[in-house]
Amino acid sequence: GAVVSQHPSRVICKSGTSVKIECRSLDFQATTMFWYRQFPKQSLMLMATSNEGSKATYEQGVEKDKFLINHASLTLSTLTVTSAHPEDSSFYICSAGTGEQYFGPGTRLTVT
Amino acid sequence: GQSLEQPSEVTAVEGAIVQINCTYQTSGFYGLSWYQQHDGGAPTFLSYNALDGLEETGRFSSFLSRSDSYGYLLLQELQMKDSASYFCAVRDIAGGFKTIFGAGTRLFVKA
Numbered sequence: 001g002a003v004v005s006q007h008p009s010r011v012i013c014k015s016g017t018s019v020k021i022e023c024r025s026l027d028f029q030a031t032t033m034f035w036y037r038q039f040p041k042q043s044l045m046l047m048a049t050s051n052e053g054s055k056a057t058y059e060q061g062v063e064k065d066k067f068l069i070n071h072a073s074l075t076l077s078t079l080t081v082t083s084a085h086p087e088d089s090s091f092y093i094c095s096a097g098t099g100e101q102y103f104g105p106g107t108r109l110t111v112t
Numbered sequence: 113g114q115s116l117e118q119p120s121e122v123t124a125v126e127g128a129i130v131q132i133n134c135t136y137q138t139s140g141f142y143g144l145s146w147y148q149q150h151d152g153g154a155p156t157f158l159s160y161n162a163l164d165g166l167e168e169t170g171r172f173s174s175f176l177s178r179s180d181s182y183g184y185l186l187l188q189e190l191q192m193k194d195s196a197s198y199f200c201a202v203r204d205i206a207g208g209f210k211t212i213f214g215a216g217t218r219l220f221v222k223a
Contacts, residue, residue: 032208043199044155044213051208093154101145101203101211106154 003027004096006104013084013111020080021107023050023094029074030096035067038091038106050077050094084111114138116214118200123220124190132185132217134200142203144176144183145211150196158185158198187219195221 003026013019023033031052036044048069049057056069068080081088093106116136124130136144143162147155159167161176161183173186187194197216204210 034210036213043215046210046212049208049210057208095211098209100157100160101201102157103147103154 004094004102004104006092006094006107008107009105010108011110013109015085015111016083018080018082019084019109020078021092021094021109023077023079023096023104025075025096025102028096030077031074033071033077033094033096034101035069035077035079036093036095038093044093047079050079052077081109084109086111114202114204114212116200116202116212118198118214118217120215121218121220123222125222126190126192128190129186129188130190130219132187132198132200132219134183134185134214136181136183136200136202136214138202138204138212140205141178141181142205142209144174145201145203146172146174146185147199147201147213148196149199149216155199190221192221192223195219 005024007022033050035047037047038044046059047062050069050071052071058064071077089111091106091108095101095103118134145160146158148158149155159174161174166175171188176183197218199216200214201211
């Protein structure tokens with residue numbers, strides 16, 4: 001089946017720095033990818049829809065300037081958490097697919 | 113907007129059958145999915161219903177009634193490894209077929 005990868009799987013950064021997370025569709029092209037955030041014992045919250053070649057669509061309450069999304073090719077979307085703070089520590093998951101959604105393995109971000 | 117409701121927690125014994133219900137509200141319904149997530153892991157796809165009826169995949173079955181905005185996941189012959197969180201998720205035509213997740217149902221399987 002289709003595979004979506006994420007890199008890195010785990011990252012620790014200091015408060016105030018920026019972190020980039022990559023999401024790749026390995027065996028299919030994805031004009032649209034989705035970014036989710038999940039806090040412990042909570043559900044996945046959709047942050048934004050990443051659109052290849054155009055601006056991302058952010059969900060209400062998600063800061064566009066803080067969570068920068070770039071979908072530069074049909075197989076790659078990146079999420080950059082800018083000026084990260086401890087409250088941004090979370091599990092970030094991307095997905096892609098038109099029918100069945102294929103999820104990446106997730107990136108656990110810890111901001112110290 | 114979209115909203116989904118599912119029970120927060122279910123407990124069952126090994127070998128039993130458990131049903132997790134999900135009701136949803138959305139303006140552009142496209143399909144209902146179910147995902148399993150173990151602690152620390154990413155969600156894994158279980159099933160997808162776009163049309164009314166029952167879909168069976170091994171020990172897991174999923175049902176959809178679009179007229180009732182209702183679906184359920186049925187797990188049979190429960191095993192200890194089925195202890196996990198189960199999310200229903202609605203695929204919405206609005207905004208490019210985004211998927212919105214329910215709050216999740218924590219399933220505890222006891223010996």
